[in-house]
Amino acid sequence: MIEKLKQLESISRLLEPSKTDRDIFIKKTVQYSENFLDSIANIPTYNFPKDDINKIFDLPISSTPINYDEVLSFLKNNVDTPGINPASGGHLGYIPGGGIFHSALGDYLAAVTNRYAGVYFASPGAVKMENYLLNWMAEIIGYPKTFGGNLTSGGSISNLMGIVTAREAFNLKPKHIEKSVVYLTSQAHHSIEKALRIAGLKDCIKHFVPMDSNYKMNVDELEKSIKNDKASKLKPWLIVSSAGTTDVGAVDPLSDIGGVASRNGLWHHIDGAYGAFFVLSETGKEILNGMEKSDSMIMDPHKSLFLPYGSGAVLIKDKEVLYKAHHYQAGYMQDALEKNEELSPADLSPELSKHFRGLRLWLPLKLLGVDPFKAALEEKIQLARYAYEKLKDFENIELGVYPNLSLVTFRFIPPNFNPNEFNKKMIEEIHKDGRVFLSSTLLNGKFTLRIAVVSFRTHLNEIDLALEILKEKYKQLIKQF
Numbered sequence: 001m002i003e004k005l006k007q008l009e010s011i012s013r014l015l016e017p018s019k020t021d022r023d024i025f026i027k028k029t030v031q032y033s034e035n036f037l038d039s040i041a042n043i044p045t046y047n048f049p050k051d052d053i054n055k056i057f058d059l060p061i062s063s064t065p066i067n068y069d070e071v072l073s074f075l076k077n078n079v080d081t082p083g084i085n086p087a088s089g090g091h092l093g094y095i096p097g098g099g100i101f102h103s104a105l106g107d108y109l110a111a112v113t114n115r116y117a118g119v120y121f122a123s124p125g126a127v128k129m130e131n132y133l134l135n136w137m138a139e140i141i142g143y144p145k146t147f148g149g150n151l152t153s154g155g156s157i158s159n160l161m162g163i164v165t166a167r168e169a170f171n172l173k174p175k176h177i178e179k180s181v182v183y184l185t186s187q188a189h190h191s192i193e194k195a196l197r198i199a200g201l202k203d204c205i206k207h208f209v210p211m212d213s214n215y216k217m218n219v220d221e222l223e224k225s226i227k228n229d230k231a232s233k234l235k236p237w238l239i240v241s242s243a244g245t246t247d248v249g250a251v252d253p254l255s256d257i258g259g260v261a262s263r264n265g266l267w268h269h270i271d272g273a274y275g276a277f278f279v280l281s282e283t284g285k286e287i288l289n290g291m292e293k294s295d296s297m298i299m300d301p302h303k304s305l306f307l308p309y310g311s312g313a314v315l316i317k318d319k320e321v322l323y324k325a326h327h328y329q330a331g332y333m334q335d336a337l338e339k340n341e342e343l344s345p346a347d348l349s350p351e352l353s354k355h356f357r358g359l360r361l362w363l364p365l366k367l368l369g370v371d372p373f374k375a376a377l378e379e380k381i382q383l384a385r386y387a388y389e390k391l392k393d394f395e396n397i398e399l400g401v402y403p404n405l406s407l408v409t410f411r412f413i414p415p416n417f418n419p420n421e422f423n424k425k426m427i428e429e430i431h432k433d434g435r436v437f438l439s440s441t442l443l444n445g446k447f448t449l450r451i452a453v454v455s456f457r458t459h460l461n462e463i464d465l466a467l468e469i470l471k472e473k474y475k476q477l478i479k480q481f
């Protein structure tokens with residue numbers, strides 16, 4: 001028995017690297033990340049994946065370890081090269097963020113110490129830090145001290161938690177679902193409908209509220225629809241608005257929608273995954289006016305706070321409802337609530353064991369202060385406006401709405417060409433080129449190009465480069481077509 005244990009111990013102790021090994025691992029890791037960061041301005045933003053993308057299967061998990069150099073070279077060639085490079089300032093597609101370096105330090109430290117941030121008792125410091133960060137967010141959007149929140153892995157999970165909380169707040173039972181009405185626009189992010197489905201609410205009624213010409217919810221139509229539904233004995237329940245839509249960056253009239261919600265007794269959830277943090281900038285603050293009137297909202301630090309992927313947040317104005325919807329041990333936690341003790345993430349989210357996400361957010365905010373974030377957000381808004389003005393001078397272009405926050409939409413309409421085909425070709429050429437990455441969307445059947453200025457590494461140079469590439473590809477295509 002002892003013999004066997006000793007034998008097993010000698011092998012299992014390999015899980016703890018020696019000091020010498022740690023030194024080597026750290027040095028090589030730093031070297032790799034330094035090489036990456038040193039070259040970030042020159043490597044492509046998009047690499048067409050080659051067909052040998054399945055190489056991971058050629059390195060099966062087995063009893064044979066391989067050395068770190070081999071692993072890093074595999075990573076470089078097969079993981080960190082093909083596809084989009086989200087760390088590049090040339091990433092102007094979808095909603096980028098960049099992945100700020102200081103967060104990597106936070107992740108490293110959080111993983112080494114492995115603090116358990118699920119329950120206050122287990123790690124009071126880690127839980128307090130996360131709660132403090134949520135307090136900070138609540139303050140910037142204007143929520144009262146009675147709010148509750150959670151640092152999540154991203155916007156989709158945050159939306160799901162917001163919707164589950166709204167469901168519990170209204171005590172929606174299966175028999176109510178088919179008569180309960182959700183109000184949203186066709187520009188709402190698809191994660192809302194996904195969340196409704198996951199939350200068992202796919203059979204509720206979705207009323208798509210008409211929008212104005214800027215893709216913002218029409219509040220009169222919203223109120224009319226609620227009145228009609230009440231008259232038809234339906235149960236108006238939830239309004240989902242957007243603080244920055246993914247397609248065009250439209251901010252719904254949040255304050256007016258808040259008014260409609262409270263007059264009619266509905267829950268108002270704001271999806272601010274992309275846009276809410278722009279409230280830190282002077283221009284954004286005006287545009288986002290009214291967020292504080294909502295009942296719940298979400299915001300993604302991995303978008304407009306530039307963190308690496310895996311950082312979202314959900315805030316609920318009344319923490320009791322969030323707790324009611326997510327806690328798991330009523331007796332014990334009720335005391336905690338009464339005594340006004342620190343709430344634990346495990347009681348406010350579906351997670352129990354969780355990543356200590358707070359550190360990757362707290363560290364950059366502390367090491368840099370909040371001013372560079374504010375400046376960067378204002379810069380992104382101004383860069384989008386700059387791009388919009390520059391695009392005006394392009395030939396045969398149709399510009400979308402004036403940028404609300406930091407997204408610009410447009411399409412080319414050269415005479416005698418099918419515009420959808422032409423713009424599709426444009427995006428393909430831009431992807432083949434790879435210096436910058438742009439994405440497209442379909443708006444009212446029109447194939448539309450987007451410039452999303454959200455990465456902290458996107459500055460004037462990157463926008464000028466994108467504009468130059470657009471001009472160049474347009475000229476080439478118009479000849480070929």
Ligand SMILES: *Cc1c(COP(=O)(O)O)cnc(C)c1O
Nearest residue numbers: 154155156189191246271273274
């Ligand atoms: C990105 C986005 C989401 C989804 O967030 P994830 O973090 O990608 O899960 C939801 N709503 C809007 C408006 C978004 O831009």
